[in-house]
Amino acid sequence: MVNLLNEGDLSSFFKLLNQVDDDFSPTLSSRVDLEQYALKLLKVATVFGVYKKNQLVGAIAVYMNDLDSKVAYCPFIAILSNSRGQGFSQLLLEIAIAELKSKQFNSLSLTVRADSPASHLYKKVGFLIVNEFNYEDSNVKGLKMELKLL
Template identity: 40%
Template sequence: MLRHLQAHDDAFQPPLSSRVNLEDYSRKLFDNAVRFEAWVGNDLVGLVAIYCNSKDEDGAFVSNVSVLAGHAGKGIARRLMQFAIAHVVGLGFSSMHLEVDRRAVRAMHLYLALGFRPTAQSEDGSISMRLRI
């Protein structure tokens, strides 16, 4: 998972490594998140990681959505997110939420198409989005 995050680092707006220690983040996702993964051979090419800690108003939190550049545009993120949404529904959650940088136009389009709606925008340019289930 660490190799995947490192390979995809610059695709995040701003780069993920500018916000978190990738090794620590990778370990945290492995230990605590529910992960939906797409593999090609031995390569992790797509990853969605969610935290399903609280069924209350906060709902499940989507911590990571990433697809390696050579595999982008093939519907991998959409399919992984659909699996994640189905999983959260199966657990009885009423919502999911995430944060996305306003410059991540493709990601915003995906989340809107899946039914997520903006709920807030911070001064740093990140947009909070929520999906009511």
């Protein structure tokens, strides 16, 4: 089941961020205060959460607030490790994309580690690599990817 999350979901969303923190390199918590980040995303972004047995097991956040250029950005998508491989990431992406198309957005962009298995999902969904870069203060290669919506 997928739901649109709001500030009332802060506790479960914050818990999810803590559970997936180490899946990011560098960790999210080394870059942001997780509770403040969770609240910011719930207030400013559109956040969809996927549930399994009434537990939040994954989420996607998309900034859909650039109404001039109609370019959206996905700063966060994650699934708990024990719920991966079940199509939840693709489901969340498809729901976010449908929402963006209904609002007539032109594109959705995101960044991902070049060696991340998630990059294969993004390519499968239709994202193209816009450029490669190194993450700040590291030798970690990243990809900026974009999906044209119109």
